[in-house]
């Protein structure tokens with residue numbers, strides 16, 4: 001793995017940036033095997049100043065991170081490439097590490113080490129992942145039914161990291177638990193709560209319920225006005241995000257799958273319209289992916305990004321069919337460079 005030096009946190013990091021975020025605030029959701037430092041670098045580069053306020057790492061298990069031998073296998077999730085770091089600084093975007101687990105003492109130790117050794121502005125705790133293999137041990141969304149442990153975990157992370165600690169969660173397991181769950185979270189004053197408006201059993205089915213998110217905002221207003229609330233779920237364009245903010249009263253909106261449909265989500269100007277630009281970006285992305293992740297992540301994970309670039313122009317789907325079976329940057333380059341050479345010089 002390329003060992004990028006991770007500068008120590010700055011003074012700025014200890015302030016509560018969640019409260020200072022200018023509005024309208026959009027954040028990039030953590031997505032495993034999607035929002036790593038390579039992809040985030042592109043999303044941030046494409047973002048216009050002002051819309052994107054915060055990004056998060058992929059979720060990292062505190063057990064894995066603290067494991068004497070296993071740690072190296074998961075630490076890449078905390079990597080912030082110098083390219084990403086300079087874009088974050090230039091655009092004044094915060095970055096938060098997301099962690100998960102069940103043992104408060106491990107949260108204390110892991111968050112303390114992350115705060116000391118890495119340059120994140122805050123720590124987020126995953127209390128929303130619905131996957132069976134994760135929740136069977138009581139982690140992530142299973143904590144919704146164990147609020148006292150959830151509170152202990154938040155407090156341990158606050159004490160361990162001394163950074164702003166936020167929670168990302170859903171609003172129930174088998175049924176909606178909005179009131180009891182949000183009250184329990186508010187009682188220990190996380191800096192922010194990002195709420196995906198679904199319950200665990202839905203996984204990704206149905207629609208995100210923004211009325212329940214609005215209920216959470218009302219509870220916050222009554223019980224702990226200092227806690228920031230962001231809403232999340234099924235927002236696929238800026239206009240919808242702005243409407244959700246207006247209707248529900250959330251302080252910001254978090255974007256997940258929308259970024260895979262449109263990596264220019266946070267840009268004010270229209271996405272590049274010509275195939276030349278899109279193909280060049282794909283090649284640049286694939287090269288950066290391979291340079292950074294060779295021996296760590298399979299090139300197959302790069303394929304989910306092919307569609308983002310190879311769409312919205314004539315012949316895009318044929319090109320996709322050509323590159324999908326390929327397994328390295330070199331193979332992709334060998335197919336796409338001749339295509340680029342045959343296209344007329346585009347006005348950029």
Ligand SMILES: Cc1cc2nc3c(=O)[nH]c(=O)nc-3n(C[C@H](O)[C@H](O)[C@H](O)COP(=O)(O)O)c2cc1C
Pocket residue numbers: 029030031032033034057058059098126128129168196232233234235254255256257258
């Ligand atoms: C591929 C994928 C990976 C995800 N990984 C994480 C994760 O690591 N941590 C987390 O809190 N949520 C994770 N999520 C959930 C998203 O952050 C987000 O809450 C969810 O996709 C709903 O938002 P959306 O409708 O904007 O996509 C993941 C979602 C997807 C689709």
